[in-house]
Amino acid sequence: MSGILDNRQRVMDTIVTLEGRRQIADGKLRVEYVSFTDAAVFYEIDAVSGSADATARIYFESSHLPQDQITFEADDSGKLKPFKNSSQFQILGGNIFVETSGSVGVSGSTTYTGKDYEYLTDNRFSSAAETILASSVDNFKKLQTLGTKDVLFLEEEQMKLSKANINFVINRSHQIEQEKSKVSLVSLPSIFYNNLFSRSKNFRYLPPINKINDKNVDKTNDNVIAANSIGNYTKFSEQETLTFDSLNKELKKIEDQGYKQVVRFDSTSLNNKLVSQVFEITKQDMLKLDVFEFGSFKHENKMKQVFFVGKVLTDDNQSDTFVRMYTLIFEQ
Numbered sequence: 001m002s003g004i005l006d007n008r009q010r011v012m013d014t015i016v017t018l019e020g021r022r023q024i025a026d027g028k029l030r031v032e033y034v035s036f037t038d039a040a041v042f043y044e045i046d047a048v049s050g051s052a053d054a055t056a057r058i059y060f061e062s063s064h065l066p067q068d069q070i071t072f073e074a075d076d077s078g079k080l081k082p083f084k085n086s087s088q089f090q091i092l093g094g095n096i097f098v099e100t101s102g103s104v105g106v107s108g109s110t111t112y113t114g115k116d117y118e119y120l121t122d123n124r125f126s127s128a129a130e131t132i133l134a135s136s137v138d139n140f141k142k143l144q145t146l147g148t149k150d151v152l153f154l155e156e157e158q159m160k161l162s163k164a165n166i167n168f169v170i171n172r173s174h175q176i177e178q179e180k181s182k183v184s185l186v187s188l189p190s191i192f193y194n195n196l197f198s199r200s201k202n203f204r205y206l207p208p209i210n211k212i213n214d215k216n217v218d219k220t221n222d223n224v225i226a227a228n229s230i231g232n233y234t235k236f237s238e239q240e241t242l243t244f245d246s247l248n249k250e251l252k253k254i255e256d257q258g259y260k261q262v263v264r265f266d267s268t269s270l271n272n273k274l275v276s277q278v279f280e281i282t283k284q285d286m287l288k289l290d291v292f293e294f295g296s297f298k299h300e301n302k303m304k305q306v307f308f309v310g311k312v313l314t315d316d317n318q319s320d321t322f323v324r325m326y327t328l329i330f331e332q
Contacts, residue, residue, distance in 0.1 A: 015061075017068040019084075039144040067139040072277055074288035078311060085135035089120075089128045094285045096120045096128045121284040129281050136277070162264040189239075190319040196308055197322070198241040199295050207233035244297040247306070251327060272332065278309050287311070289325065304331045 016024070023029040040060070044052035066084040073081045079094040089096050097117040120128050189195075197203040204220055209228040217224055254260060265272070278289040294306040309326040 015064075018064045019069045023073075035143070035145040037144050038146060039142070065142075067142040070136055070140050070143075071275075072136060072279075072288055076312070078280075078287040078289065080286060080288055083132065083135070085132060085139065087128075087131050087135060089132055091132055091286070094287055096125055096132065096286065098128070119284075125284050126281065129286050132286075133279065158267065159265065160267040162266055163261070166261045166263070168259060168261075185313060185315045185321060185323075186317065188315070188321050188323065190315075190321050191312070193237045193239065194322055195237075195239040195242040196294070196324065197292075198237070198239065200292075203237075205235045205237065207231070242294075244295070244299065244304075244306070247294070247327075248299070251329075274330075278326075280311075290322070291328075302331045304329050 020029060042054075042057075044054075046052040066086060069084045072083055075081065080091050083091055088098055090098070097119045100116045100118050191197055192203060205222075205225070206220065207225060208230045209219065209225055210230060212219065212224075212228060219225070251260070268274075276291075278291055280287045280289055289309050290312055291307055291309050294308055296303060296305045298304075307328040307330075308322075308324050309328060310322055310324040313321050313323055315321050
């Protein structure tokens with residue numbers, strides 16, 4: 001038997017949700033932000049204090065809810081993991097299915113009812129995919145998180161974009177360069193040789209060196225590494241570090257071919273914090289594309305944050321290769 005020994009202290013009941021447990025099992029749980037909600041709170045008016053004291057009420061324990069899952073998760077191949085939503089559609093491994101009428105069977109003296117599922121394709125798949133993608137925003141709204149309204153944007157609380165849809169058309173006037181129209185996967189550099197990752201610390205040439213007490217020394221500089229190297233370690237990638245200027249020249253060629261699209265955020269918040277997910281949807285499959293940050297740069301008196309969007313594929317040599325599909329640049 002237990003009880004509250006000090007009724008002057010507040011008790012907060014917390015649990016690790018099913019989504020949290022799944023991420024713990026995958027070794028991917030990272031607590032970065034905390035939000036609070038009053039979705040299950042009952043408010044009662046009090047003439048004196050404004051709100052009645054709630055300490056004498058009966059409280060329900062915390063429980064698992066479908067809206068605990070907001071962001072879509074994918075495996076290494078991009079296949080989406082099961083996502084809880086209030087619609088009739090379910091997703092598993094990038095495929096969308098809907099539960100149909102159950103089947104009845106007999107095993108010995110026991111009668112059981114099974115569930116039948118129909119996998120969707122073509123137009124039904126596209127329609128269901130839009131419903132499932134919208135459920136991510138619906139789950140976030142159902143959380144009813146507490147926040148402070150931006151006093152400078154009271155009239156425009158909804159984010160507005162200058163374009164709702166973007167189409168890239170390939171025809172005679174907008175042709176892809178012949179050498180880039182069809183490329184063998186084996187001929188593409190693996191992730192460790194791809195200069196798109198050359199700015200990432202995880203893919204730099206950083207052999208062990210003797211301890212340097214001076215914090216102002218750039219330990220990634222090749223001359224510093226050579227002067228303080230402990231041993232002779234092979235440098236696998238011989239490609240130079242990709243700079244923003246080099247990338248900008250490459251993107252300028254793509255822009256001249258008519259493959260650049262500009263989207264303006266006509267109405268947004270003061271902090272301008274955005275959360276985005278990128279998907280590839282076919283007639284019978286839905287993949288979550290890989291996005292990684294290239295870096296932030298100041299160019300023409302504007303801050304530009306560059307992201308690469310694409311897929312990680314495995315070639316015939318069993319090497320992981322990143323295939324870039326889009327380059328996203330957010331500037332302010």
